[in-house]
Amino acid sequence: MRGTYLRFYVQEGKTHHHLLAYEWLLEQAKKMGLHGGSAFKAAAGFGRHGMLHEDHFFELAGKLPVMVEFVVSDEEADRFLTFLQAEELPLFYLRMPAEFGTIKGPGN
Template identity: 50%
Template sequence: MEGSFLRFYVTESEAHHGVLLWEWLLIQGNRLGIRGGSAFRAIGGFGRRHTLHEDRFFELAGSSGIEVEFVATDEEEQRLFDLINREQIRIFYTRIPARFGVINPDAEDPPATDNP
């Protein structure tokens, strides 16, 4: 299948409608039919303000980065972006073209468009 590898960057304390933003993104991706998503806590990093955030600094608790990743078809990606726009969420993301599928699929997997 053809689509995109999407990665959203949020801080661990960011929330939307009372739900942590990273969790909200996973819930919505699941609801929209994206086959899978994951969230990862960064051990360190910096953003546009060039402030270094690391897990070991107590005074920066709650400011660590969380990466939320999806591999999605173009249609799934568009539904997710449309929802984020409607919800007026300001979020940084990366999008990388991706080819993906399941080797030795079972009956629940979508049909393969190519084989490795």
């Protein structure tokens, strides 16, 4: 199948509607019927302000980047991005064309 790869970058401690932003993104995607998503915490990273955040500094807890990823149809991507725009949650995202599918193993 062909569709869209969406990746969002949020700070791990950032909240939206009293939830961590990455948890909120996953919950909203699930409510909208998207078929899966994952969140990954970075070991280190920097954003547009150029400040480096690394996992081993206690005082930087909650400031590491978290990537939230979805592989969806083009229509689902459009619908999700339109919804997020209305939420006014500041997000940096990546949208790329994707080819995806499943590989069946023994017994499937």
